[in-house]
Every structure is written in structure tokens, then in C-alpha cells.
Amino acid sequence: MDHWISPEPTRFESEHPLFLCVLSNTDTASIPGISAAGKSPRLIDYTPAGDAELVTLGRTVCNAEPPMTDQSPTPAVITRAAMQLTGIPFMFINSGLKIIPSIPLLDVGAFPGRDIRTAQAVPDARKIYANALEMGRQIRKLSDLVIIGESIPGGTTTAMAVLQAMGIDGRVSSSNSLNPLDIKAQVVDEAFSKAGVRFGDMAHDPMGAIERFGDPMMPCVCGLMDGLKDTRIVLAGGTQMMAVLSLLDGLGIKGNISIATTKFVAEDGTASFVETVSDLGFESYIADPGFDRSRYKGLRMYESGVIKEGVGAGGAMFLAGLMGIRQKEFREQVELVCDQIL
Amino acid sequence: MDHWISPEPTRFESEHPLFLCVLSNTDTASIPGISAAGKSPRLIDYTPAGDAELVTLGRTVCNAEPPMTDQSPTPAVITRAAMQLTGIPFMFINSGLKIIPSIPLLDVGAFPGRDIRTAQAVPDARKIYANALEMGRQIRKLSDLVIIGESIPGGTTTAMAVLQAMGIDGRVSSSNSLNPLDIKAQVVDEAFSKAGVRFGDMAHDPMGAIERFGDPMMPCVCGLMDGLKDTRIVLAGGTQMMAVLSLLDGLGIKGNISIATTKFVAEDGTASFVETVSDLGFESYIADPGFDRSRYKGLRMYESGVIKEGVGAGGAMFLAGLMGIRQKEFREQVELVCDQIL
Numbered sequence: 001m002d003h004w005i006s007p008e009p010t011r012f013e014s015e016h017p018l019f020l021c022v023l024s025n026t027d028t029a030s031i032p033g034i035s036a037a038g039k040s041p042r043l044i045d046y047t048p049a050g051d052a053e054l055v056t057l058g059r060t061v062c063n064a065e066p067p068m069t070d071q072s073p074t075p076a077v078i079t080r081a082a083m084q085l086t087g088i089p090f091m092f093i094n095s096g097l098k099i100i101p102s103i104p105l106l107d108v109g110a111f112p113g114r115d116i117r118t119a120q121a122v123p124d125a126r127k128i129y130a131n132a133l134e135m136g137r138q139i140r141k142l143s144d145l146v147i148i149g150e151s152i153p154g155g156t157t158t159a160m161a162v163l164q165a166m167g168i169d170g171r172v173s174s175s176n177s178l179n180p181l182d183i184k185a186q187v188v189d190e191a192f193s194k195a196g197v198r199f200g201d202m203a204h205d206p207m208g209a210i211e212r213f214g215d216p217m218m219p220c221v222c223g224l225m226d227g228l229k230d231t232r233i234v235l236a237g238g239t240q241m242m243a244v245l246s247l248l249d250g251l252g253i254k255g256n257i258s259i260a261t262t263k264f265v266a267e268d269g270t271a272s273f274v275e276t277v278s279d280l281g282f283e284s285y286i287a288d289p290g291f292d293r294s295r296y297k298g299l300r301m302y303e304s305g306v307i308k309e310g311v312g313a314g315g316a317m318f319l320a321g322l323m324g325i326r327q328k329e330f331r332e333q334v335e336l337v338c339d340q341i342l
Numbered sequence: 343m344d345h346w347i348s349p350e351p352t353r354f355e356s357e358h359p360l361f362l363c364v365l366s367n368t369d370t371a372s373i374p375g376i377s378a379a380g381k382s383p384r385l386i387d388y389t390p391a392g393d394a395e396l397v398t399l400g401r402t403v404c405n406a407e408p409p410m411t412d413q414s415p416t417p418a419v420i421t422r423a424a425m426q427l428t429g430i431p432f433m434f435i436n437s438g439l440k441i442i443p444s445i446p447l448l449d450v451g452a453f454p455g456r457d458i459r460t461a462q463a464v465p466d467a468r469k470i471y472a473n474a475l476e477m478g479r480q481i482r483k484l485s486d487l488v489i490i491g492e493s494i495p496g497g498t499t500t501a502m503a504v505l506q507a508m509g510i511d512g513r514v515s516s517s518n519s520l521n522p523l524d525i526k527a528q529v530v531d532e533a534f535s536k537a538g539v540r541f542g543d544m545a546h547d548p549m550g551a552i553e554r555f556g557d558p559m560m561p562c563v564c565g566l567m568d569g570l571k572d573t574r575i576v577l578a579g580g581t582q583m584m585a586v587l588s589l590l591d592g593l594g595i596k597g598n599i600s601i602a603t604t605k606f607v608a609e610d611g612t613a614s615f616v617e618t619v620s621d622l623g624f625e626s627y628i629a630d631p632g633f634d635r636s637r638y639k640g641l642r643m644y645e646s647g648v649i650k651e652g653v654g655a656g657g658a659m660f661l662a663g664l665m666g667i668r669q670k671e672f673r674e675q676v677e678l679v680c681d682q683i684l
Binding site: 016018056057087088089090091094100102103104105106107108109127130131132134135138139141142143 | 358360398399429430431432433436442444445446447448449450451469472473474476477480481483484485
């Protein structure tokens, strides 16, 4: 009995899976109290670059320390373990980074996102979308199952704003064990007030919602999915990817799309991942690495709601499960990664 | 009888081919008389970006006009025709661009190359190599035949410098019908003099030769090949790729490597492509699009030695031939591309 991915991904068969992870920054992350993804506000900008280096190289180059939240390591340790165990090809996508990691990247020519309170969060959303669409068109010739993760600090706040602009009553999660929903709601209120927009006003203008209240990860993921067409896609993330799902219908994106996340997001009582994803009409997969039994305190703390998800960790575990890797083997590999970096 | 690729690529079988093209700029191209790749010196910097846009989008965005040499269109028209006819996935790699095209890119974090007369042409060669190697490691999981082209104005001069530093007595080609070998030789002499280096002095230090006298395309292509390991590789280019071949032994890169170019390079009496490639121990494939029978004067002028090669045109034709496309069908597709862009 080892049902660490539920439901079991039995319907999936893939000869050429590919793991992608979209890296972005947004000024929205600099609003005090918004993000816990990074030991200090100054370090938050380094988190996506550090995550990508950690998965690719097993160490960080852009910064001396790996991204941490309190004593817990970034979910990049989970993603690295999955890439090591599965041997699946992976690439990171620069979609508006402030800090460029020392690894090869895919690039959609994006600028970092702005503070959503200016109501001009992603002025280049259409260009990002167009480039990502073209990228998806090439990638669909190479792969039959594309997993798409993200690393963008502050992303649950932009997710909340976009969900509300689209008229979806979903609650977002947080990298903090005490989800600062009140601060996020206040930031979203300010953004909406500045733009003269109310809940649901942009339900028929998803691109406008991204431009005003989103982040550069969103048009990149949407464009990719548009270009990938009928290729099997698993979005790898929590409530940020849930916000992406809310945009697809309005953008006319149809496809073979589901979502995978961690049990830490799925069981987050302050958020509404499972219900909202189901309401939006998509299937979700939940992965549980069994961190309660880990010899690392920093991993055990995931069980109390620190970090929860990121760097496509849920989707990376989904891939590992798909390839027959068991929970215990997987957790031990994550611990090996931690041995090397901590 | 339709032997437009010789020898016929019969030994090749590929289920997952991939076409890559490395885009770079070098200040060496700004030396008067060095490059004809672009209507005017000011426009030369735009050539790689324009080429990539033309292949991907069928039009240029970075500049109003497509890259031209006199009245002849860039070889990007050949590469686009091949991508259209074969449907093979393709990606462009930013390895030191000054102008960024409006398409998705792979990126190895390179700076544009400097004038080789400073004897510090590519200070970041090792970083480019490391990133390209990591990229190759991922790509080898996706593809069983990788074609690698280039677009870098001024590249035959850096090729000449590197060949001489490596002690290879090969002559390079040119995008000009009158190959300005004397100007190139003078530039190389100045570079060698500045560095206190003579012919063959760096035969055992290929990375040093790139750093001092090369261009950013070279470490990218070498690193890629290193990461691709035993994957079948066809370098797509003329004497610039011949210079890359001269570096492989010293870099310890072994593999399943051959080279494909156009008959315009192979038949260039001022250069020594076929002999030098053979001396270096590699097999070459020569593609002839039959442009003497074209309805476009600009294409017929290729027969008199204008442009000759670039944007992986020779390797793109090799791919088309490999997939059973005939010369006449191919030439007509190139003309269709010209109809659309000229």
C-alpha cells in the first residue's frame, strides 16, 4: 500500500515527458508581509534563480545560501529529487526574472512584474503570451506529457487578485504557515480601487486581468498551453496554478489539462484548492511525500504548513509516482539532497 | 536522379530530430570590410535576430527589412523552407546577442563577443560552455539527432583566428563574393601580435584560443556537443563550424559528429572546407538547392558566391533530404518563402 499520489495516475502513459518550470519576479513580493519565500525581504528576489540553480546544479550560485523559509528548505529539494530519480528532461523558463541564474534557460523576453497596486502589473503580457505560444508549438513536437511548475515569490497575492477579477470565489494559499490573507486582501483591494474594478468585472477579459493584476508567470504558462494544444499537460502548483486555470476558458484554451500539487496545499484550510479546481472543471492530483517521518526537522515542518509548494514540487512528485517510485524511496532521496545542500 | 545531398544521408535514421541555431554578435563584425551579412554596417548587428525571426515567424520584427546582402536574401529563407517542409522542432539559442529577437529563445547567459584585436574576445567562454553543456544534457534526453547551425556576422574572421591559433592551415569562406581574406588576415595578425601568439601556439589550449580570438558561438556549440555526448550531431555551417571542429579534440569532445554545408561553401575556391574537414577527421555532407534554376535573381546570385551559408542552411537542407524531400520541391518552397518576405 503506497498511495502517495492520489488519485493514482493510472490513465497516464508517456514516452517523452518533459518538466518545465517558469521563473518570475514581481514587485508585489516586496510589499511587507506578502511573501515568506526567502529568509529576508532582500533575499526574496533571489528565490526563483536560487531554486533553478539548486534543481539543476545541486547548489546555489547567485547567492551563498539556498532559499529557505525559517528552517525549512525550498521545495526545490523535492523537485531535484524527482529529476534525479526519474531522469526526466527539464528546463527552466525565464519569464521576467530580476536575478538570472547560472544555468541554461528558455526565455520568453519578459520584464519582471510590477506592484499590482499600480494596476499595470504586466504591461508586456501579450508579448510574453505570444513567445510562450511559439515555444509551446516547438515543444509539442518533442514531448507527449508536459509538466509546468513555477517559482515566483508573491505569486499567491497576484493569484488572489486575478481570481477575484475573474469572479472566482477561491481562496489562495501561502508559503507562510499563518496565511496573511488579510494583507493580501488589502493589497488586492487597493489594486482594484486604483483600477476602478470590482469582483468579477474582468470575467470576459482574462488578458486584461493579467495585465492589471497578474504576474509574468501567468501569460507564459497560458501561452505555453495554447501552443501545446492537445499535448497532455499537468500544471504543477497550488493556488497560483489554480488562478491560471481560471483564465483558460476566457482565453479559448482547450486541452488535456490537469493539475498536481502537494498535500500541504490541498489540506490548507485557509485555501480552497480542491473545491475551486473541481468547480473550474479540472482534475487534481495530490502528492504526499510523507515528511512527517523525515529525519529533517525542516522537512517535518512542511507538515505544519510552512512553504507547502513551489518549483513544481507537486507535479515533480506526480511524475515520480507515475514512474513507479515509492514514497519512502522518494523521501529518502529528498533527504539526500538536503544532506548535500544544508 | 535527385542527389542534391551528397553523399546521400542513408546511414541516418532519426525518430526525434531537433534543429538548433546559435545566435551571436561580435564587435569583430564592425571592422570595416569584414562582413557582408547585412545591407549596411549599422544593420549587421540586426542580422542574427532578423534571421531567427524570419525562420520562426516568416517576417522580421526587430527591423523593417529582412537581412540582405546586395540583392540576395539571408539563408534564413532556406532554413525556414526546411522547417516548414519537415515540421522538425527547432529552437534558437541566444549566445551573446546585441539585439534580442521577438521569439522564444534558449539562453546560455553569454555577452556579445569583443573585437579580437583586443585579444580578449570571449572572456566568459567557460561560463557559456558550462551552460551549454548543461543544456545539451537535457536535450539529449529529447532528441536522437541534433543539427546545430549558427548566425554570427564576422564569424569567418574569428574562425580564421581560431584555426590559426590551433595550428590548422585551413582557409575560411565569406558572405562576400570577393572573399576579403587580406583584411581578415590583417585583423588576425593584429590580434596575434597584441596577444604575443603565433600560428599553432594554442594547439593545446582550445578554450584559451576561444577566449582570446574566438566568438561566443564557439563555446556554446562546443558545450552543447559535450553535453549531447553520443547523440548524433550534425554541425550545420561552413568554415565557422570547421573551426569548431578544430577545437573538439583538444577539448576532449568525442561523439557521433559530422558536418553539413552548402555547395556554395564547398565549391568556394578561396576556402578549403572539404579538405580541412577531411584532414580533421570528420565526414561532410554537401547540399545543393539548385538555385541556378530559381526564378529569383537573389537566389541565383548564391551561385556566384554571395552569402553562401548561414542560419544552418546546409544542415537544414540535409534534414529535408533525409526526410525524402526532392530538390525541386525544396527550391520551390524557398521561393514561396521569398514571395512572402520580399
